[in-house]
Amino acid sequence: MRIFTVAALLVLLAGCGKPKQQNLPSPQVAEARPELFPERIWAACDFELLRNDVVWSARHEGENVPPYPANNFAAAARELAPGVSSLSVIFTRYPRAEAGSKVYFRYYLGGEGQLELRLFNQDRQAWHRLTLTGLARGEWAEAAADFGEVGDERGGGPLESGERVSEAAFVLHGDGELLIDDIICFAGGSRADGAREKFPRRVIALWGFDPVESYHPWTHADFRVNHKHESLSRGWGAGEALDREQRGVKRIRLIIDPPQQVGEHSRLRYNCWLENVRRVQPMIFDLTDMDNRHVGLEHQPQGEWFTETVDFTADGIRNDGNQTPFEAGSRVDDIFYLAWPADEAAEFTLLVDDVVLYDAYE
16 A cells, blocks of 8 residues: 655645546436435545645636635646546545445536546555536536445446545546535435434535554644544544543544634534543634634433534634634634543543534535
């Protein structure tokens, strides 16, 4: 398995996202925007800023972008050859995909070309490819592509749960203009627990806690990647809170690098496991106001996985007590989880997984 640093990736991007010309795969009718928040989001890119976990090969477009607050950029495909243009996104953490995965995106398609989507299966070193039909022309629109039954180019089957994906490519065959924004790769269905949270408007940051074995992020003081907890039936990682100097408190820190702008309705959604925990306090550091905004959570389930959604825009409280609006365009650079024990004499545990910071639809 090839592992690249971000610096090396930026050098290599000139050659990425340039799939060779091949016969187009069988067409698939584009699906509409999903209604509800999916079971799992495993990769995303909003094209606002290059990040440690997401880089791309495309022209940064700042004029023709989807019109919603704090959305500043999209990506424009570059011409590779006469009649072929492309853009690609590199997921540097090699996230684990799911069987039945889909890819949501916003697009602006000019001309009469055919749009092909590709996901690169890092484990098989092969592309999964499909061609979409039924797309709008000459305006920004939304679509989803279903990779659930799409085999790889070598004759293998569809994506399987746990396989790693390192790249998504959009290839336009024919003359025309292609702009892409707000890519979200997700597990097919909505949650089975009856939650009615809408599909995100934009994913701002994402943590899956599944780095490949030879990838060691500098996070040893911020959280521990736990692969061995008895609740992790698939052996995938989760983020575990670490002891702090302040006795009786554990903490997780998730760095947003570089700092990002939030949207109109900033929410944090994650899966959580607690043991002997009295209170959990998610916080987000608002660089615009130079203070954390926190939400205190108590009386939560113990000894089982559950999903939590925190609304920082509606419920976040500044640590200094001086309440100010948390508006679209505010810049953030850290997410924290603090945990306090119910029984101070006993060990306590906080695990989080599939953490998504997003701009919610209202």
